[in-house]
Amino acid sequence: MASLVGSRVERKEDKRFLTGKGRYTADINLANQTYAIFVRSPHARASIKKINIDKALKSSGVVSILTGKEIADDKIGGLIAGWAIRSEDGTEMKCPGNPPLAKDNVNFVGDPVAVVIAESLAEAKDAAEKVEVDYKILKAVTSTADAMNGDTIHEGIDKNLCFDWLLGDRQKVKEAFDKADKVISIDIINNRLIPNAMEPRACVADYNAASEEITLYTTSQNPHLSRLIMSAFGNVAPEHKLRVVAPDVGGGFGSKINVYNEDIVCSWAAKKINRAIKWVAERSESFLTDIHGRDHVTHAELAVTKDGKFLGFKNETIANLGAYARVFGTVTPTYLFGPCATGVYEIPAAYTNVKAVYTNTAPVDAYRGAGRPEATYTIERLVEKASMELGIDKTELRIKNFPTAFPFKQTLVHTVDSGDYVAGMEKAKQMADYKGFEARRKESEAKGKLRGIGVTSYFEACGIAPSAAVMSLGCGVGLWESAEVRFNPTGQVTVYTGSHSHGQSHQTTFAQIAADELGVPIENIDIVHGDTDKGTFGMGTYGSRSLAVGGIAIVNACKKIVEKGKRVTAKMLEANPEDVEFKDGEFIVSKSNKKKTIGEVAFACYLPGVRDEMKSPLPEGDEPGLKETSFYDPSNFSFPAGTHIAEVEIDPETGHVKLEKYTACDDFGRIINPMVVEGQVHGGLAQGIGQALYENAEYDETGQLMTGSYMDYTMPRADNFPEFNIGYTCTHATTNPLGVKGCGEAGAIAAPPTVMNAVIDALGGQEVTMPATAEKVWKACKNLKKSNSKAA
Amino acid sequence: MKDFNYHSAKDSKEASKLASSNSAFLAGGMTTIPSMKLGLATYKDLIDIKNIKKLSGIKVSGKSVIIGAATKHVEVANSKDVKKAIPSLSSLAEGIGDPQVRNRGTIGGSIANNDPSADYPSACIALNATIHTNERKIEASKFFKGMFETALKKGELIEAVEFQIPEKSSYQKHPNPASRYAVVGVYVAKHKSDVNVAVTGAKSCVYNDKEMAKALSGNFSSSSIDGMDLDSSDMNSDIHASAEYRASLVVTQAKKAVDAC
Ligand SMILES: Cc1cc2nc3c(=O)[nH]c(=O)nc-3n(C[C@H](O)[C@H](O)[C@H](O)COP(=O)(O)OP(=O)(O)OC[C@H]3O[C@@H](n4cnc5c(N)ncnc54)[C@H](O)[C@@H]3O)c2cc1C
Numbered sequence A: 001m002a003s004l005v006g007s008r009v010e011r012k013e014d015k016r017f018l019t020g021k022g023r024y025t026a027d028i029n030l031a032n033q034t035y036a037i038f039v040r041s042p043h044a045r046a047s048i049k050k051i052n053i054d055k056a057l058k059s060s061g062v063v064s065i066l067t068g069k070e071i072a073d074d075k076i077g078g079l080i081a082g083w084a085i086r087s088e089d090g091t092e093m094k095c096p097g098n099p100p101l102a103k104d105n106v107n108f109v110g111d112p113v114a115v116v117i118a119e120s121l122a123e124a125k126d127a128a129e130k131v132e133v134d135y136k137i138l139k140a141v142t143s144t145a146d147a148m149n150g151d152t153i154h155e156g157i158d159k160n161l162c163f164d165w166l167l168g169d170r171q172k173v174k175e176a177f178d179k180a181d182k183v184i185s186i187d188i189i190n191n192r193l194i195p196n197a198m199e200p201r202a203c204v205a206d207y208n209a210a211s212e213e214i215t216l217y218t219t220s221q222n223p224h225l226s227r228l229i230m231s232a233f234g235n236v237a238p239e240h241k242l243r244v245v246a247p248d249v250g251g252g253f254g255s256k257i258n259v260y261n262e263d264i265v266c267s268w269a270a271k272k273i274n275r276a277i278k279w280v281a282e283r284s285e286s287f288l289t290d291i292h293g294r295d296h297v298t299h300a301e302l303a304v305t306k307d308g309k310f311l312g313f314k315n316e317t318i319a320n321l322g323a324y325a326r327v328f329g330t331v332t333p334t335y336l337f338g339p340c341a342t343g344v345y346e347i348p349a350a351y352t353n354v355k356a357v358y359t360n361t362a363p364v365d366a367y368r369g370a371g372r373p374e375a376t377y378t379i380e381r382l383v384e385k386a387s388m389e390l391g392i393d394k395t396e397l398r399i400k401n402f403p404t405a406f407p408f409k410q411t412l413v414h415t416v417d418s419g420d421y422v423a424g425m426e427k428a429k430q431m432a433d434y435k436g437f438e439a440r441r442k443e444s445e446a447k448g449k450l451r452g453i454g455v456t457s458y459f460e461a462c463g464i465a466p467s468a469a470v471m472s473l474g475c476g477v478g479l480w481e482s483a484e485v486r487f488n489p490t491g492q493v494t495v496y497t498g499s500h501s502h503g504q505s506h507q508t509t510f511a512q513i514a515a516d517e518l519g520v521p522i523e524n525i526d527i528v529h530g531d532t533d534k535g536t537f538g539m540g541t542y543g544s545r546s547l548a549v550g551g552i553a554i555v556n557a558c559k560k561i562v563e564k565g566k567r568v569t570a571k572m573l574e575a576n577p578e579d580v581e582f583k584d585g586e587f588i589v590s591k592s593n594k595k596k597t598i599g600e601v602a603f604a605c606y607l608p609g610v611r612d613e614m615k616s617p618l619p620e621g622d623e624p625g626l627k628e629t630s631f632y633d634p635s636n637f638s639f640p641a642g643t644h645i646a647e648v649e650i651d652p653e654t655g656h657v658k659l660e661k662y663t664a665c666d667d668f669g670r671i672i673n674p675m676v677v678e679g680q681v682h683g684g685l686a687q688g689i690g691q692a693l694y695e696n697a698e699y700d701e702t703g704q705l706m707t708g709s710y711m712d713y714t715m716p717r718a719d720n721f722p723e724f725n726i727g728y729t730c731t732h733a734t735t736n737p738l739g740v741k742g743c744g745e746a747g748a749i750a751a752p753p754t755v756m757n758a759v760i761d762a763l764g765g766q767e768v769t770m771p772a773t774a775e776k777v778w779k780a781c782k783n784l785k786k787s788n789s790k791a792a
Numbered sequence B: 001m002k003d004f005n006y007h008s009a010k011d012s013k014e015a016s017k018l019a020s021s022n023s024a025f026l027a028g029g030m031t032t033i034p035s036m037k038l039g040l041a042t043y044k045d046l047i048d049i050k051n052i053k054k055l056s057g058i059k060v061s062g063k064s065v066i067i068g069a070a071t072k073h074v075e076v077a078n079s080k081d082v083k084k085a086i087p088s089l090s091s092l093a094e095g096i097g098d099p100q101v102r103n104r105g106t107i108g109g110s111i112a113n114n115d116p117s118a119d120y121p122s123a124c125i126a127l128n129a130t131i132h133t134n135e136r137k138i139e140a141s142k143f144f145k146g147m148f149e150t151a152l153k154k155g156e157l158i159e160a161v162e163f164q165i166p167e168k169s170s171y172q173k174h175p176n177p178a179s180r181y182a183v184v185g186v187y188v189a190k191h192k193s194d195v196n197v198a199v200t201g202a203k204s205c206v207y208n209d210k211e212m213a214k215a216l217s218g219n220f221s222s223s224s225i226d227g228m229d230l231d232s233s234d235m236n237s238d239i240h241a242s243a244e245y246r247a248s249l250v251v252t253q254a255k256k257a258v259d260a261c
Helices: A014-018 A054-058 A068-073 A121-129 A170-178 A223-232 A261-273 A283-289 A338-342 A372-390 A394-401 A421-432 A434-446 A467-472 A506-518 A546-573 A598-606 A674-693 A746-762 A774-791 B012-018 B032-037 B073-078 B080-085 B087-094 B107-113 B120-126 B210-218 B243-260
Strands: A034-040 A046-052 A062-067 A112-118 A132-137 A161-168 A182-190 A202-208 A213-218 A242-245 A277-280 A296-304 A310-322 A349-358 A450-459 A481-487 A493-497 A525-528 A580-583 A586-589 A595-597 A627-632 A641-651 A656-667 A724-728 B005-008 B023-026 B045-048 B058-060 B064-068 B130-133 B137-139 B144-146 B158-164 B168-175 B182-190 B195-200
Touching (some): A034 A261, A034 A283, A062 A261, A112 A261, A161 A338, A170 A310, A182 A372, A223 A242, A223 A261, A261 A277, A296 A372, A310 A338, A372 A450, A421 A656, A434 A641, A481 A546, A493 A546, A506 A525, A546 A586, A546 A595, A586 A598, A674 A724, B087 B120, B087 B168, B120 B168, B120 B195, B195 B243, B210 B243
Antiparallel strands (some): A182 A296, A202 A277, A481 A627, A580 A586, A641 A656, B064 B158, B130 B137
């Protein structure tokens, strides 16, 4: 049987999606259901003086109106930060309470203060307009850079500072800088983004008074984790009385990791009114209340020798957490950011210092790449600037500082098991025709255009996260994954995974893996996920972990099945278990023609007897049935890496930037399905290029979101992109049996600095902030013209 | 969205009879429906005019192109006759919004709405258009009054737009990357006796830039407007473009349009 791993198997899920048969949360309608509308704060910062619901209660069709008071009275907990971070001075981070419905204060536009539940959506909307909230408006803090000088948002949190965290050794860095021939420094902003999953958030909550069980259908990337949080911290119901189902989910990109206010409120309220409640976000609510991403202000420095060896690195960053610290809010700008900020280079001394601040803006949390795009942007912009200032070719300078031996002990935390950065760079240069750039630049020049080329070499730490390793760093939790492989008596296989597919094609790739491990045709394998009542506990999908952690749990569970199969075959064929080999779905007794198919073995496991005989095919100690579970906790992160090269052409008269060429050469380790990986790379690139050239979440000084719709928030479209040129190098991960590394975030990590390096190259080294909009670039072109005419 | 009454009018007369101070005509609905959904507008009655046969279709004669008010953008973009008579007009239609918008939005709705960054108003000004309503004919130069304001009276229905076929013309838009509306769009048309330089997006309402038109009447070459320094004091300024940038774009897009003529 040919191996399926490595081949372009067509997506099993496509038929359902392409024929409109996907079943999303908003498609679920329960008998006797009600509709919820949330009354949200129109102010960025205010105290609530009074809420008057009298008029609203009289509105037609209203079933119930609940506010922060009721939820507090019922002792329902708030939303939480999942990772405790310690400041440099040893103090613990400071987090404000974040009640599901605000009771005393609102802290960003969109913060919910009440829920209106009615018989129909229109009635709920009408009534919501009649809820009168009396606010005392307070001065909002919105700027990341100035947040520490603003009014105190949360009582007792001085300077709006959650933590002031250090990774690395300041003294060693100082010594390195003292020895440097030159210091390159840079001030950059990592612009705030709105994830914009295609499917807006939604939930349907149901209460069964007989079993006293709450069922929550929700748009989640991690239903098990959501249940844990809602139960342990939200006090909504004990875990065994709470079922969380995340059916088809239309994209997450991190924005659907969090348990949100609406999940908790609807679950709690469904029990209170003893009826099902449905809530579906409108797009404007998504803009306002989905978590946002990035939002860093960074000053970084690189100490170098005159021939281009890196000696030391400093990174001083202010990270905006938004109004509250959410699940991955505190770990994203620390452990997911700091260690990767030294990039793919040997830098003897380095530190990253992050001050995480609260502002009156939507909470900021993990968004595709989470911390690693910010890290890569910092180091790669700095390295590109170094190449300009030192006059050393940008690819040569990088190669000069690449590690050549693996495992590579990276400066701050990670030991990278495998990679070949030089090979990746060489291949990318070839794919991009790096040598031919000068000729293309001249052609553009002849047309009156400016052409630039930009390079990024990145690595990232994904497959999050090895429990022992991350907890030793001070993190609160590690993240393993589980799988259960269940043979049915008639030979088909159901694989339960704790990870969740919302665009990642698990139904296909995980089935490819199981098919190869078990020798069962892929049509006979189903992947089941997204329901806490199905399968064991799971951590979910984010941080490019599904394959590198969840996939390995499947492999391990399959291996246990095969081990049991060998024992059963040995008993059935009267051989030694050690003499039984397994290949392509058959258990073969070596040096004989005796064999059993895995289907026969499964059947025997479920029917462990022989008619009219006192005989069992099962060896002593083995129970009937064929089902195995594995919990896999990785020994290390996995480390995808690669080099990307972009070319842009700028029209100096309008400042319009056209992305002409984009080359991505990545090392994802073993590739299970090249077609699926291409899709992941394309999507990541679209989001990364979007960050560089188009997307920006902008608040005004009163905390109103200026980019709250697609009329103002630029989502990139297909015609903004060239045909992507994608290739791979491959070094297998040595830390997991599949040799896989993860590919979900690479595009979003590498593309922003790649594109910006190209833009800045075209602009003769002038700094432009992301997104490089036409107006900003036009201004830079004018400066360039001025300085050129002065020089001439 | 609040409840409303839906009417489908069979002819212009019925449509204007149904109109009141609390109604809107429903053409493509691409402006009306989103405004209602967002609560920015509420109407008691929506009067659908798409079923009025007379309002749809394109007629081309030697001198003019007449487009029915309920004709969709996609129809103008794909019309062979328009492409032949005034290619810049079909390419303008092709550049409006996205396919969904072009498949519903209409020329009548667009000019009745008179969004300061809409494309069609510039075509009307540049191509010396006449707006035919159920009551009268209005010259384009007298039709567009100000931001979202036109010469239309209550219940007055646009039936068609008549464009004068120019010797040459070109429309050059610098689109807002998010909405694809014009940050600045310049429509240059050279007629036998005059040149028009219609500008949309730059100010609160479309206008004919007399200074550039004059320069181009003397010498129809981009060099005659190159480096022109426009007054930006009454130009729009928002998160997408400052007034200063818009002023520069007006000249740049005008030059591009002249070069493309
Ligand atoms: C996402 C998006 C992108 C867009 N991008 C662009 C763009 O790039 N460029 C651009 O120019 N436009 C753009 N538009 C607007 C679009 O072109 C529509 O044409 C415009 O919204 C109005 O046309 P409509 O037929 O949809 O009018 P409707 O929404 O049906 O009506 C709009 C108004 O016009 C009135 N009206 C309609 N027809 C008549 C008539 N015959 N007589 C009198 N009054 C009438 C109605 O009463 C109403 O007040 C965009 C719209 C959207 C939603």
